[in-house]
Amino acid sequence: MEPSDESPSDSAEEVYGRIADILVALADVGSGDYSVRIESTFPESHPLGALCAGINEMIASLGDEQERGEKYRKELEEKLATIERQREAIRELSTPIMEVWDKILCLPIVGVIDSLRSAEMTEALLRAVVSSGARAVIIDITGIEVMDTRTADHFVRMAKAVGLLGAECVLTGINPQIAQTIVHMGIDMAGVRTHRSLRDALYHFVRPKRTRLQRLEG
Amino acid sequence: MNLVHITDRSDVLVAQQVAKRIAHSVGFDRSACAELMIVASELASNILKYGQRGVLRAEPVDDAERGVGIRIVAEDEGPPFKSFETALRDGFDDEGPVQATAFVTRRGTASGLGAVSRLSDELRMLPLEKGKAVVATRYVTPAGRRRSIRS
Ligand SMILES: Nc1ncnc2c1ncn2[C@@H]1O[C@H](COP(=O)(O)OP(=O)(O)OP(=O)(O)O)[C@@H](O)[C@H]1O
Numbered sequence: 162m163e164p165s166d167e168s169p170s171d172s173a174e175e176v177y178g179r180i181a182d183i184l185v186a187l188a189d190v191g192s193g194d195y196s197v198r199i200e201s202t203f204p205e206s207h208p209l210g211a212l213c214a215g216i217n218e219m220i221a222s223l224g225d226e227q228e229r230g231e232k233y234r235k236e237l238e239e240k241l242a243t244i245e246r247q248r249e250a251i252r253e254l255s256t257p258i259m260e261v262w263d264k265i266l267c268l269p270i271v272g273v274i275d276s277l278r279s280a281e282m283t284e285a286l287l288r289a290v291v292s293s294g295a296r297a298v299i300i301d302i303t304g305i306e307v308m309d310t311r312t313a314d315h316f317v318r319m320a321k322a323v324g325l326l327g328a329e330c331v332l333t334g335i336n337p338q339i340a341q342t343i344v345h346m347g348i349d350m351a352g353v354r355t356h357r358s359l360r361d362a363l364y365h366f367v368r369p370k371r372t373r374l375q376r377l378e379g
Numbered sequence: 380m381n382l383v384h385i386t387d388r389s390d391v392l393v394a395q396q397v398a399k400r401i402a403h404s405v406g407f408d409r410s411a412c413a414e415l416m417i418v419a420s421e422l423a424s425n426i427l428k429y430g431q432r433g434v435l436r437a438e439p440v441d442d443a444e445r446g447v448g449i450r451i452v453a454e455d456e457g458p459p460f461k462s463f464e465t466a467l468r469d470g471f472d473d474e475g476p477v478q479a480t481a482f483v484t485r486r487g488t489a490s491g492l493g494a495v496s497r498l499s500d501e502l503r504m505l506p507l508e509k510g511k512a513v514v515a516t517r518y519v520t521p522a523g524r525r526r527s528i529r530s
């Protein structure tokens with residue numbers, strides 16, 4: 162059967178032309194463009210036509226795969242970012258320093274205190290005292306369930322360090338066991354003020370001061 | 380899961396929770412559970428500080444003599460202890476006493492392992508093919524001494 166006018170011939174020129182098309186398309190794919198398709202003038206029954214169709218199919222599925230991979234990577238990145246944010250939150254929660262009154266900081270300590278956390282707390286607290294120009298700090302240890310004997314010592318040292326920075330430091334919520342340990346271990350409490358409760362300490366700092374006049378009159 | 384890979388500060392808190400769960404399931408009281416959380420926490424934070432990478436594991440034990448308890452295992456791939464005995468002392472690293480001026484920069488008072496040994500019944504260190512394991516064991520039946528300040 163004679164090839165019709167539209168039907169391409171098997172001439173070397175025609176074949177080379179297709180192969181050049183294929184090479185160009187593959188180069189595009191190589192550089193990340195998955196939208197290219199080879200336009201074949203050969204029918205699929207022809208080996209070259211079939212090759213072109215096959216390559217087009219391959220490019221399409223590569224494109225899909227790429228898209229899926231990209232989506233997956235994005236999801237993964239988002240999840241990692243979430244984990245990082247949560248870690249950040251956890252780190253912050255371990256030293257919740259609040260300014261409860263003008264220039265009065267409060268550090269309520271809750272839960273498990275280990276050496277890492279007490280070191281972090283000291284660091285964060287001293288930094289906060291300086292940056293906020295605090296005049297007083299209340300460290301409330303009511304919420305501590307248990308602590309190693311060395312940690313009691315650590316709290317007293319932390320209070321003294323705050324004092325050295327020029328802020329008054331008050332320890333509140335010392336329970337009988339901790340009080341006993343402090344005495345037994347011979348920890349020097351000189352210069353460390355204590356109040357029975359956070360409430361008492363707050364009252365001490367924020368109650369209206371008597372004016373000079375009142376004092377003179379009184 | 381009774382195993383935590385320690386790669387971040389927050390993993391130390393996960394380790395605490397694992398220890399608490401196992402301790403509670405074995406029958407430790409509330410205070411003892413909190414003490415065992417300190418043990419897990421100290422071992423986990425040491426992995427973070429010195430072990431490069433490692434895992435913390437908690438598992439129930441049942442000893443013929445001592446009865447039930449918990450074993451907290453910290454395995455890491457970091458360098459070995461120069462002297463484990465020395466490291467156990469408060470204010471000592473694994474070589475000797477830590478200078479007071481160093482406490483600020485080294486973030487810690489070198490009393491972590493001291494606390495671990497106070498709060499457990501047995502504390503051992505085993506060299507591994509790669510790295511080492513620190514193993515703390517504690518039994519529910521009281522060893523008859525006061526371990527920490529309890530509120
Ligand atoms: N997993 C470990 N691998 C290698 N060396 C360790 C490991 N854990 C502890 N050490 C060594 O033992 C010493 C004592 O450990 P310990 O936990 O008592 O103190 P610290 O971690 O230095 O300070 P702290 O625990 O009070 O924050 C450390 O200074 C370190 O030299």
Ligand SMILES: [Mg+2]
Pocket residue numbers: 276421424425487490491492
């Ligand atoms: Mg430590």
